[in-house]
Structure formats: structure tokens, C-alpha cells
Amino acid sequence: MSPADARPVTPTVDRRGFWLRTLLMYDLVFVGMTAVYLLAVLTQATSLADGAVPLTTMSVLALAYAVIGRRAAQRGSARLADGYLVVLLVVVVVQVADGDIGSVLLFLGFLQIWFFSRTRVAGVVWAAALTLGITTAAVLRVQATGPQVAEIAAEFGTALLFAVVLGLWITRVAEQSEERAYLLDELRATQEALAASHHAAGVVAERQRLAAEIHDTLAQGFTSVVMLAETAAVENARGHVDRVAARLEHIEGVARDNLAEARTLVAATAPPDLQDGTLADALVRLAVRFGDETGVRVDVVDDTGDAVGAEAQVVLLRAAQESLANVRRHAGASHVRIGLAGVDDEVVLEIVDDGRGLPQDVAEGHGLRGMRARADAAGGTLEVTGQPGVGTRLRLRVPHPTPPTTEPDRDRPCAGRSARHHGSGPRRTVRHGGCPTRPPPDGGVVVTVRVIVADDHPVVRAGIVALLALEPDLEVVGEAGGGARAVALAHELRPDLVLMDLRMPGTDGATATARIVDELPGVHVLVLTTYETDTDILRAVEAGATGYLLKDTPRGQLVAGVRAASRGESALSPSVARRLVQQVRGDHGERLTPREREVLAGVARGLSNAGVGRELFITEATVKTHLLRAFAKLGVDDRTRAVTVAIERGILPGA
Numbered sequence: 001m002s003p004a005d006a007r008p009v010t011p012t013v014d015r016r017g018f019w020l021r022t023l024l025m026y027d028l029v030f031v032g033m034t035a036v037y038l039l040a041v042l043t044q045a046t047s048l049a050d051g052a053v054p055l056t057t058m059s060v061l062a063l064a065y066a067v068i069g070r071r072a073a074q075r076g077s078a079r080l081a082d083g084y085l086v087v088l089l090v091v092v093v094v095q096v097a098d099g100d101i102g103s104v105l106l107f108l109g110f111l112q113i114w115f116f117s118r119t120r121v122a123g124v125v126w127a128a129a130l131t132l133g134i135t136t137a138a139v140l141r142v143q144a145t146g147p148q149v150a151e152i153a154a155e156f157g158t159a160l161l162f163a164v165v166l167g168l169w170i171t172r173v174a175e176q177s178e179e180r181a182y183l184l185d186e187l188r189a190t191q192e193a194l195a196a197s198h199h200a201a202g203v204v205a206e207r208q209r210l211a212a213e214i215h216d217t218l219a220q221g222f223t224s225v226v227m228l229a230e231t232a233a234v235e236n237a238r239g240h241v242d243r244v245a246a247r248l249e250h251i252e253g254v255a256r257d258n259l260a261e262a263r264t265l266v267a268a269t270a271p272p273d274l275q276d277g278t279l280a281d282a283l284v285r286l287a288v289r290f291g292d293e294t295g296v297r298v299d300v301v302d303d304t305g306d307a308v309g310a311e312a313q314v315v316l317l318r319a320a321q322e323s324l325a326n327v328r329r330h331a332g333a334s335h336v337r338i339g340l341a342g343v344d345d346e347v348v349l350e351i352v353d354d355g356r357g358l359p360q361d362v363a364e365g366h367g368l369r370g371m372r373a374r375a376d377a378a379g380g381t382l383e384v385t386g387q388p389g390v391g392t393r394l395r396l397r398v399p400h401p402t403p404p405t406t407e408p409d410r411d412r413p414c415a416g417r418s419a420r421h422h423g424s425g426p427r428r429t430v431r432h433g434g435c436p437t438r439p440p441p442d443g444g445v446v447v448t449v450r451v452i453v454a455d456d457h458p459v460v461r462a463g464i465v466a467l468l469a470l471e472p473d474l475e476v477v478g479e480a481g482g483g484a485r486a487v488a489l490a491h492e493l494r495p496d497l498v499l500m501d502l503r504m505p506g507t508d509g510a511t512a513t514a515r516i517v518d519e520l521p522g523v524h525v526l527v528l529t530t531y532e533t534d535t536d537i538l539r540a541v542e543a544g545a546t547g548y549l550l551k552d553t554p555r556g557q558l559v560a561g562v563r564a565a566s567r568g569e570s571a572l573s574p575s576v577a578r579r580l581v582q583q584v585r586g587d588h589g590e591r592l593t594p595r596e597r598e599v600l601a602g603v604a605r606g607l608s609n610a611g612v613g614r615e616l617f618i619t620e621a622t623v624k625t626h627l628l629r630a631f632a633k634l635g636v637d638d639r640t641r642a643v644t645v646a647i648e649r650g651i652l653p654g655a
Contacts, residue, residue, distance in 0.1 A: 113130060
């Protein structure tokens with residue numbers, strides 16, 4: 001944080017805020033004291049003429065207060081406030097010149113001076129001016145001389161002293177009130193900013209979680225599908241129809257798994273009621289709550305045996321909630337029955353009430369349209385029937401097919417780990433589980449590249465193994481689900497190449513690569529990953545990886561890359577090669593805009609997003625937008641790395 005940010009901020013007192021908050025109270029004081037003063041004047045007056053001047057001048061003061069004084073307070077106008085104080089001073093002096101005034105009018109005059117004065121000095125000046133005016137008017141009215149003048153001056157001087165003390169107290173109260181208001185506003189603004197920050201952080205965390213879920217499930221499944229499809233294409237070209245059928249079966253299994261994962265991700269936003277128990281349990285809790293709140297008896301009958309999928313559960317529960325809400329609002333029922341049954345490959349939710357029923361030609365409301373939309377999205381149907389005075393019946397049907405059975409890994413084509421067969425005669429690869437790879441076309445000896453596949457996703461590993469098994473010169477001798485296991489297998493099996501994923505639990509790919517390269521000279525590492533950020537690429541290269549390929553690399557290029565990397569030659573995906581060239585040339589793609597550099601400079605000084613926004617006079621949301629754009633241009637995904645890369649590239653000055 002910069003020194004400027006470390007200095008405390010002194011709030012500026014805004015008298016207009018004080019005026020607005022206390023104006024009603026001063027209105028009441030003005031009206032009350034004016035009424036008391038006029039009542040006293042009229043009581044003491046012997047004739048109407050005696051009260052004419054006080055009535056006229058106080059009417060002028062009241063009109064001036066309503067037209068000028070209150071408007072000054074409402075608008076925060078210093079000019080109008082001073083104008084009203086001039087009228088006030090003239091009225092009080094005229095009253096004194098006309099006759100003796102009571103303490104009520106004098107107190108009102110000083111009180112209003114301090115209310116409309118913007119500073120202590122201004123209040124003292126106006127109070128002194130009023131005291132001088134009424135002293136002069138009193139002396140002239142009684143034509144006082146000598147001791148009388150001194151007596152009058154002492155009397156009003158005492159009043160002035162009292163007025164100054166009172167005024168300073170009023171001013172202090174006003175300042176404290178404004179300081180509190182300022183601090184409360186700052187506190188509210190800080191709370192709102194903190195809430196927005198927490199919300200933004202929650203959104204980012206949720207996006208990261210979903211990204212990780214998609215990477216760990218759908219992306220890996222699609223990678224496996226691509227590899228298996230390429231494998232099937234090669235086997236089809238070679239005339240191995242039986243193997244093609246097996247590959248297609250495997251592809252179908254992976255695709256179904258992916259579909260199940262997608263449904264799971266969708267169901268991850270399931271209602272809280274479904275997180276603790278079955279759908280029937282959630283319906284019972286819903287019925288109990290509804291009965292307690294409305295007095296309506298609700299019966300729940302479940303004939304599904306809890307065999308309802310997550311996706312169907314969400315649709316059915318939401319429909320039940322909306323149906324009961326409609327019963328509460330419109331039906332006037334005394335009894336509701338909720339039935340849940342499994343019919344063939346469908347789950348049927350039926351809700352029947354004994355209320356007033358549906359009027360003829362009634363239009364569907366938002367809730368019913370929402371239920372119908374959910375049913376359509378789930379491939380189901382919604383029926384709502386009823387007659388006036390008979391009740392309403394809602395029937396929702398949602399497909400619930402029996403999930404396909406999945407064969408165990410040992411029964412899948414070419415599953416398991418391969419091993420070398422040493423002996424005389426032609427060499428072939430024998431796979432545990434009895435699924436041999438294709439021998440060389442000529443039946444001769446081939447130079448074999450021994451490979452370990454390291455990836456934490458079994459489906460992806462299976463796809464890679466199947467793809468490499470098509471090549472007579474490539475032999476998968478081991479599989480690892482993490483970096484530490486890859487290092488251990490490399491020591492045990494001494495392969496020619498380790499095909500390494502980067503992001504794995506525990507020991508990640510970059511760390512495992514560094515250990516293998518350092519501890520096992522001659523064993524090469526080829527990174528095969530989904531990510532191509534500058535950070536990932538540089539970590540892999542710095543760790544000693546021979547090459548860097550993406551998982552969507554076409555089969556031919558992947559196989560060629562494996563062979564090249566096993567010989568110690570570089571194997572890079574085109575996009576990765578471009579990034580490395582940019583690093584060497586210092587050409588880092590799209591340049592940062594001046595505003596993005598300013599935002600990044602603020603982050604480098606330790607400012608928060610809100611602090612950067614205050615410094616640059618932009619909103620916090622705009623700061624976040626500039627940061628995200630800078631992250632993309634720098635190839636990073638966090639603030640610390642962005643500042644580090646910007647300093648390394650000379651975009652920001654070093655420390």
C-alpha cells in the first residue's frame with residue numbers, strides 16, 4: 001500500500017446533511033417559540049396598535065423562514081442562509097427598538113444563527129453582530145447614558161457569552177453527527193464492496209470448480225473418445241472388423257459415462273431437500289411443512305422404491321413445490337394427496353386436491369408454465385385436469401430408463417498393462433488379460449519404444465494405451481495414476497519414454513518430470529496434457545520435458561511425437577511451439593493497454609481491486625475486467641503471477 005493510502009482520511013463536514021436531518025426539529029422549535037413570543041406580546045399589549053409592530057415583524061420573519069431559510073437548508077445554499085440571517089438580525093433589532101423583548105425571542109435569534117452558520121467563526125460573527133445591533137437599539141430606545149449604557153451592554157454581553165457557548169455546542173453536535181454519518185456511509189460502502197467481493201470470489205470459485213469438474217470428467221471422456229475413434233479408424237483400415245466393433249462398443253461406453261457425468265453436473269445444483277435422503281423423504285418434509293403452515297392434511301404415497309434418478313428427482317420435487325403453492329393460493333382445499341409411482345420406464349407424480357377446482361378456460365400461470373417447461377426439458381409430459389367444485393389433479397410423467405450395465409475393465413478390449421515377451425523367434429507384445437497387440441506385418445523383429453503412460457484419469461489412460469497398442473514399435477510397459485507412481489515405475493521399468501499428464505493429484509506432472517530427468521538420464525518425458533498456458537508450458541520445459549503435446553493432437557502426430565521424443569528430439573504442438581517462439585523473441589502477443597498497465601501497477605503496489613478503482617476513478621467491476629484481459633494476454637490465471645510475468649517482460653519496473 002502506498003503512503004497516500006496509509007494516511008487517515010478526515011471527513012469533510014457537510015452542513016447540508018445536518019440541516020436536512022434536523023430541519024423538522026428546528027421547524028417545531030421556530031413555530032413553538034414564535035407562538036410563545038407573540039402570545040406574550042399580545043398579553044402585555046394594551047391596544048391593537050401596541051402589538052402591530054411585533055405582529056408585522058414576526059410575520060416577516062416567519063415568511064422569510066418559510067421561503068428563504070428552509071430552502072437554504074434543503075438546498076444547502078450558503079447564499080440563502082446568509083440572506084435569511086440578515087432578515088433575522090433586522091427583525092430582532094427592530095423588535096428591540098420598538099420595545100423591550102423577552103428572552104424567548106433572543107434565544108430564538110441566537111439559536112437560528114448557530115443553526116444556519118456554516119462554521120464556528122461565522123456563528124461568532126453573526127452572534128456578535130446581533131448583540132451589537134440589539135445593544136445599540138436598546139441604548140437609542142431609552143436614550144441611555146453612562147451607567148445605563150454599561151448596564152445594557154453587560155446584559156446583552158452576558159447573552160452573547162451564553163449564545164457563543166450554546167452555538168459552539170450546537171456546531172460540535174453537528175460535526176459529530178456528520179462524522180458519524182460519514183463513517184456509517186463508509187461502513188455501508190465497505191460492507192457492500194466486501195459483499196460484492198465475496199460474491200465475485202464465490203462466482204470465480206464456482207467457475208473454477210465447474211472447470212475442474214468438466215476437465216476431470218467430460219474433457220477426459222471426450223479425449224478418450226477421440227483416441228478410441230482414431231484407433232478404430234486405423235483398425236478398420238487394416239481390416240480388423242472384430243476389433244473395430246469392440247472399439248465402437250468401448251466408445252459407446254465412454255460416451256454413456258460422459259452423459260451420466262453431464263447429468264451429474266446438472267444435478268449438482270439440486271435443491272437442498274434432495275441432499276439429505278430420497279425424493280420421498282423430501283416430499284414428506286415438504287408435506288409436513290405445508291400442513292403446519294396451512295392446516296391442510298397432506299398424504300404422501302411412494303411406490304417407486306427410491307429408484308429415481310437425480311435429474312428426475314429435481315423435476316418432480318420442483319413440480320410438487322409449485323403444485324402445493326398453487327393449492328395454498330387458489331384451491332382452498334382441506335386435503336391433498338401426493339402419489340409417486342414407477343410405471344415401466346417412467347416415474348409418475350400425481351397430486352390431487354379437494355379444492356375449488358379449475359375454472360373453465362383458465363389461462364396457465366407462470367408456475368404452471370415453468371412446470372411444463374421442466375417436464376419438456378426432461379422428456380416428460382404434464383397433465384392438469386379439474387372441474388369447478390371438484391378439485392384438481394396434476395399428473396407429471398418423467399422418463400427414468402434403467403441405466404445400462406457397464407462391463408468391468410478386465411472384459412474390455414485390450415484393457416490392462418502390457419509386458420514384454422523375451423524369447424526366440426518373432427517378437428510380439430503379450431497383454432495381461434489375453435489381448436495381444438498386432439505383431440509386425442512381416443513377422444520380423446522391430447525396435448520397440450517402451451512407454452509408461454501417466455494420467456490420473458483411467459478412461460484417458462485406456463484410450464492412450466489402446467492408441468499406442470496399434471503401433472508395432474510402441475509398447476506400453478506401465479501405467480501410473482499420479483506423478484509419484486510415475487517416478488517409481490520409471491525407476492523400476494527404465495522405459496524409453498514417459499508420457500506425462502501435467503495436472504495430477506499429489507505430485508504433479510512437472511515435479512515428476514524434473515525428478516525423472518534428474519534421476520534417470522536417458523529416460524525422456526513427453527508431456528501430454530489439456531492445458532497450453534504459458535505457465536504450464538514453461539514449467540514443463542524448465543523441468544526438462546523433451547516435448548509438449550495437447551490431448552487433442554491427431555493420432556498420427558501423437559505417434560510421431562512419441563517416437564521423436566523417445567530419441568530425445570523435440571515434439572511440440574503447433575500452438576505450443578508458437579508460444580515458445582514468442583517467449584524467445586520477447587513477442588508476447590497482444591500488448592497491454594495503458595489502462596491495463598495502470599491497473600496492474602496498482603496490484604503490484606499491493607492495492608486491492610477497490611483501492612485500484614479509487615485511485616484510477618473507475619469502478620471495482622471495471623478493475624476486474626481489465627485484470628481478466630491482462631491475465632489472458634499474459635497467459636496467467638492469478639494476480640501474483642500476472643505481476644511477476646509483467647516484471648519479467650519489462651512491462652512493469654522491477655522492485
